[in-house]
Amino acid sequence: MDLLVILTILIVIFALAFDFINGFHDTANAIATSVSTRALPPRTAVMMAAVMNFIGAITFTGVAKAITKDIVDPFALSNGAVVILAALIAAIAWNLITWYFGIPSSSSHAIIGAIAGAAIAAAGFNSLNYSGFVKILQALIFSPLIALSMGFLVMSLFKLLLKRATLTATNRRIRRLQVGTAALQAFTHGTNDAQKTMGIITLALIAVGWQTTDDIQMWVRVSAATAMGLGTSIGGYRIIKTVGGKIMKIRPVNGAAADLASASVIFGATLIHLPVSTTHVISSAIMGVGSAQRVKGVKWGVARKIVLTWIITMPSVGLLAALCYLILNLFF
Numbered sequence: 001m002d003l004l005v006i007l008t009i010l011i012v013i014f015a016l017a018f019d020f021i022n023g024f025h026d027t028a029n030a031i032a033t034s035v036s037t038r039a040l041p042p043r044t045a046v047m048m049a050a051v052m053n054f055i056g057a058i059t060f061t062g063v064a065k066a067i068t069k070d071i072v073d074p075f076a077l078s079n080g081a082v083v084i085l086a087a088l089i090a091a092i093a094w095n096l097i098t099w100y101f102g103i104p105s106s107s108s109h110a111i112i113g114a115i116a117g118a119a120i121a122a123a124g125f126n127s128l129n130y131s132g133f134v135k136i137l138q139a140l141i142f143s144p145l146i147a148l149s150m151g152f153l154v155m156s157l158f159k160l161l162l163k164r165a166t167l168t169a170t171n172r173r174i175r176r177l178q179v180g181t182a183a184l185q186a187f188t189h190g191t192n193d194a195q196k197t198m199g200i201i202t203l204a205l206i207a208v209g210w211q212t213t214d215d216i217q218m219w220v221r222v223s224a225a226t227a228m229g230l231g232t233s234i235g236g237y238r239i240i241k242t243v244g245g246k247i248m249k250i251r252p253v254n255g256a257a258a259d260l261a262s263a264s265v266i267f268g269a270t271l272i273h274l275p276v277s278t279t280h281v282i283s284s285a286i287m288g289v290g291s292a293q294r295v296k297g298v299k300w301g302v303a304r305k306i307v308l309t310w311i312i313t314m315p316s317v318g319l320l321a322a323l324c325y326l327i328l329n330l331f332f
Contacts (some may be wrong), residue, residue: 003332004081004208007081007082007085008081008204008210010085010090010204011081011084011085011200011201011204012201012223013273014069014085014088014092014205015088015197015200015201015204015224016104016223016224016227017088017092017196017199017227017232018088018091018092018095018107018111019194019197019224019227019228020227020228020230020231021092021095021096021099021107021231022095022107022194022196022197022228022231023050023053023227023228023229023230023231023233023234024099024231024232025178028208030049030052030053030182030185030189030232030278030282031045031046031048031049031182031185031186032282033178033182033254033255033258033259033286034178034179034181034182034255034259036255037175037178037251037252037254037255038150038175039174039175039176039178039179039182039252039255040178040179040182045182046232046233046234047058047216047233048179048183048186049182049183049185049186049189049228049232049272050186050230050232052183052184052186052187052189052190053187053189053190053194053225053228053229053232054164054225054226054228054229055187055190056186056187056188056189056190056191056194057190057191057194057195057198057221057225057229058067058221058222058225059190059191060191060195060219060270061195061198061216061221061275062094062195062270062271062272062273063191063192063196063199063269063270063273063274063275063316064195064196064198064199064202064216064221065199065202065273066132066136066199066273066309067112067195067198067199067200067215067273067275067318068112068199068200068202068203068206068214068216069129069132069214070129070131070132070133070135070136071112071115071116071119071128071129071132071133072115072116072119072127072128072129072203073127073129073163073216074202074203074206074207075206076127076129076170077122077123077130077203077207078114078122078123078127079085079122079123079329080203080204080206080207080208081204081207081332082118082122082325082328082329082332083118083119083121083122083194083207083325084115084118084200084203084204084207085123085324085328085332086114086118086321086322086325086327086328087111087114087115087117087118087119087200087321087324087325088111088114088200088323089321089324089328090114090117090118090317090320090321090323090324091110091111091113091114091317091321093322094110094114094313094316094317095107097165098309100259104149105279105309105310105313106140106277106279106280106309106310106313107193107196107277107279108140108193108196108276108277108278108279108316109140109277109310109313109314110277110313110317111134111196112140112196112314112319113274113313113314113315113316113317113318113321114317114320114321115200115203115321116128116133116314116318116321117317117318117319117320117321117322117325118321118322118324118325120318120322121321121322121323121325122325122329124280126237134265135167135274136274136275137270139269139274139275139276139323140275140276140277140280141157142282142283143265143266143269143274143276143277143280144277144280144281144284144310145284147261147262147265147280147281147282147284147285147288148284148285148287148288148291149278149288150261150264150265150285150288151257151258151261151284151285151287151288151289151290151291151292152267152288152289152291153292154257154258154260154261154289155253155254155257155258155263155288155289155292155293156292157263158253158256158257159292159293161294162253165309170252170253171251171252171253174252174253174255174256175252177252177256178252178255178256178259179259181256181259181263183258184189184259184260184263185259185262185263185282186232187263188215188262188263188266188270188278189223189266189278190228190254190265191266191267191270192266192267192269192275192276192278193228193278194224194228194271195270195275195285196275197224197227197228198208198216198220198221198224199216201224202215202216202217202220205217207275220256222293230242230280233305237323254286254289254290254293257285257289258282258285258286258288258293259285260282261285261288261289262278262281262282262285265285266278272277272281277310280310301331
């Protein structure tokens with residue numbers, strides 16, 4: 001079999017594996033609050049998230065196209081197939097490490113940093129599409145800050161609307177609302193996160209000369225959506241524990257506010273074709289909700305640990321991807 005065909009098949013397999021791992025790694029983000037407040041039992045929440053992730057994943061393609069062309073130029077990528085394979089191996093390794101330790105790291109940061117690191121190892125810093133890359137970095141940096149503010153505002157609005165309601169009645173009504181907000185959260189997760197794998201596969205198809213446009217083929221959309229849905233069905237219970245309880249003590253009203261705030265930020269980014277970290281957005285929204293209630297109620301030590309992981313992910317994965325490229329380049 002031709003070496004290029006083997007490389008392309010490996011890329012598709014590893015890309016779908018990354019999407020699968022992304023599904024169970026990031027499932028926690030979509031359903032952590034609804035599980036923590038007992039609005040939904042874990043198994044039901046995971047299965048609902050899997051379905052909504054799939055629906056969201058096949059609905060949009062704008063973020064996928066951004067991944068295809070905004071980090072590197074797919075039509076000028078030196079040794080592109082090996083670059084993409086190295087990036088996928090590094091991103092998968094990072095996701096598994098952070099999942100094992102229950103750290104809500106960003107799959108988005110991981111894959112974007114990995115592509116950049118492998119491309120630099122292959123062709124130097126000039127291989128990056130700086131205008132597009134900076135735009136993506138800005139989205140990754142500012143989206144958590146926007147989510148923090150949105151969480152604060154939504155929770156403040158809930159407090160105003162529910163100030164005369166009794167606690168028991170409020171919790172009962174809000175738990176029902178949380179079923180809808182958790183579904184919305186999972187849908188928006190699919191509209192953004194699954195798109196990244198679609199973009200990577202399309203980037204590979206262009207790099208090996210099997211595709212001449214940045215259009216996302218239907219088989220790519222369906223396979224990526226299916227992989228994420230299957231991964232979601234397994235669930236990420238280690239990370240549920242961190243996102244759903246260690247940042248702050250979550251009650252139904254907090255969970256609904258965090259879901260609405262984060263879903264609006266993620267979906268807004270999807271509409272303007274920008275990839276964001278759903279992990280960071282959701283964690284930040286929870287912090288914003290907690291701050292609206294009581295700043296001291298947020299466990300900022302855990303938050304600092306999460307922020308530190310945000311900071312180190314891209315350079316760490318970039319270096320790992322560069323190393324993977326240098327090793328793979330010896331064989332391909």
